[in-house]
Amino acid sequence: MSRIITIGREFGSGGRELGRRLSEILEIPYYDQEIIAEISKSTSLPEQYVQRVMEHRPIASFPIHIGRSFYPVENPIMQQGIEIYQEQSRIIREMAEKSDCLFVGRCADYILKDMNPFRIFVYASMNSKKKRCRDNARADEKLTDKELEKKIIGIDKNRSKYYEFYTDHIWGDRLNYDLCVNTTKMDIKEMAQAVANLLS
Amino acid sequence: MSRIITIGREFGSGGRELGRRLSEILEIPYYDQEIIAEISKSTSLPEQYVQRVMEHRPIASFPIHIGRSFYPVENPIMQQGIEIYQEQSRIIREMAEKSDCLFVGRCADYILKDMNPFRIFVYASMNSKKKRCRDNARADEKLTDKELEKKIIGIDKNRSKYYEFYTDHIWGDRLNYDLCVNTTKMDIKEMAQAVANLLS
Numbered sequence: 001m002s003r004i005i006t007i008g009r010e011f012g013s014g015g016r017e018l019g020r021r022l023s024e025i026l027e028i029p030y031y032d033q034e035i036i037a038e039i040s041k042s043t044s045l046p047e048q049y050v051q052r053v054m055e056h057r058p059i060a061s062f063p064i065h066i067g068r069s070f071y072p073v074e075n076p077i078m079q080q081g082i083e084i085y086q087e088q089s090r091i092i093r094e095m096a097e098k099s100d101c102l103f104v105g106r107c108a109d110y111i112l113k114d115m116n117p118f119r120i121f122v123y124a125s126m127n128s129k130k131k132r133c134r135d136n137a138r139a140d141e142k143l144t145d146k147e148l149e150k151k152i153i154g155i156d157k158n159r160s161k162y163y164e165f166y167t168d169h170i171w172g173d174r175l176n177y178d179l180c181v182n183t184t185k186m187d188i189k190e191m192a193q194a195v196a197n198l199l200s
Numbered sequence: 201m202s203r204i205i206t207i208g209r210e211f212g213s214g215g216r217e218l219g220r221r222l223s224e225i226l227e228i229p230y231y232d233q234e235i236i237a238e239i240s241k242s243t244s245l246p247e248q249y250v251q252r253v254m255e256h257r258p259i260a261s262f263p264i265h266i267g268r269s270f271y272p273v274e275n276p277i278m279q280q281g282i283e284i285y286q287e288q289s290r291i292i293r294e295m296a297e298k299s300d301c302l303f304v305g306r307c308a309d310y311i312l313k314d315m316n317p318f319r320i321f322v323y324a325s326m327n328s329k330k331k332r333c334r335d336n337a338r339a340d341e342k343l344t345d346k347e348l349e350k351k352i353i354g355i356d357k358n359r360s361k362y363y364e365f366y367t368d369h370i371w372g373d374r375l376n377y378d379l380c381v382n383t384t385k386m387d388i389k390e391m392a393q394a395v396a397n398l399l400s
Contacts, residue, residue: 123374123375125375174323174372174374174380174382175323175382177380178381178382178384178385178386179379179381179382180374180377180379180380181378181379182374182375182378182379185316185378186378190398194397194398195394197393197394198393
């Protein structure tokens with residue numbers, strides 16, 4: 001089976017941990033933040049800025065009304081979002097052509113679809129995601145339960161919109177993935193080993 | 201992890217094959233048609249009849265209008281559907297209490313929820329399901345492509361309605377399962393081995 005692996009994941013579901021462990025067992029490169037660093041290098045835009053653009057779908061341009069006619073307005077922010085996505089696609093393809101590897105997020109399942117990647121989606125119950133966020137939180141991050149839930153929903157909403165904008169597919173729709181893993185009651189270490197066996 | 205395993209599956213997705221293989225590797229009983237035979241025995245209803253009732257959600261009773269008042273009508277067909285479901289629940293619980301085992305369909309994931317089963321959902325693309333149906337079809341079953349697709353959609357619609365009627369959950373909703381497996385590109389034998397390793 002393909003050893004180019006892509007992981008889509010809900011925020012707080014442990015998808016990144018699953019990816020990290022899986023890439024270690026299979027001894028293949030793991031790409032996540034590395035892609036942002038590469039885009040930043042090739043576009044000369046600061047990493048933080050690239051990250052922010054990649055977390056939101058581009059804002060659509062809007063027509064303006066002058067007299068009786070509508071004119072589309074060039075929207076430089078939207079344009080930049082699309083350019084960063086194109087650069088991201090180029091870099092992801094380049095990485096996947098070099099060797100077997102694993103990508104977390106970034107629409108990699110769609111970008112690499114003609115290379116037949118093994119596509120995983122990781123999800124969990126809201127309570128489980130909140131617990132994982134709490135366990136991993138920096139000491140200075142003290143959100144109330146309600147604030148944390150709002151943050152999780154907000155991040156996933158952005159991921160969903162971003163994915164749908166560029167792929168025209170529904171984020172998390174099971175037909176777009178080969179395996180969907182619920183980490184609510186799952187030991188991620190054991191799951192990583194099971195998937196590694198399947199792909200070995 | 202729990203070795204009481206439940207498998208929900210789309211028609212033609214290979215869920216039954218995955219279940220059969222998994223139960224063989226784990227050397228645990230596999231229950232599918234066996235449940236119908238048990239219900240038939242305990243209710244003295246013919247197996248074929250039990251099967252038919254279990255493939256459809258009960259038809260809701262309807263109120264009738266007499267003068268200015270509405271009276272609910274006893275609906276014996278609906279009543280029998282519910283009684284068969286209750287008998288099915290009793291038998292499934294009895295089987296699960298006896299030993300580790302695997303159930304295909306029958307809302308077993310819901311019926312056994314307090315026993316913390318490992319819940320799998322098996323699905324595939326329409327083309328893949330049609331191909332599997334063709335490969336397994338009896339020689340006398342010659343449906344056109346359109347007829348076969350209609351049959352697949354119809355059976356899954358009934359499964360979905362049946363499941364939702366008794367569990368109040370959405371059939372195939374990923375949060376109701378621990379693992380969702382897309383068999384479109386998957387070798388079912390290898391997948392069965394991987395899940396067996398995970399649960400061993």
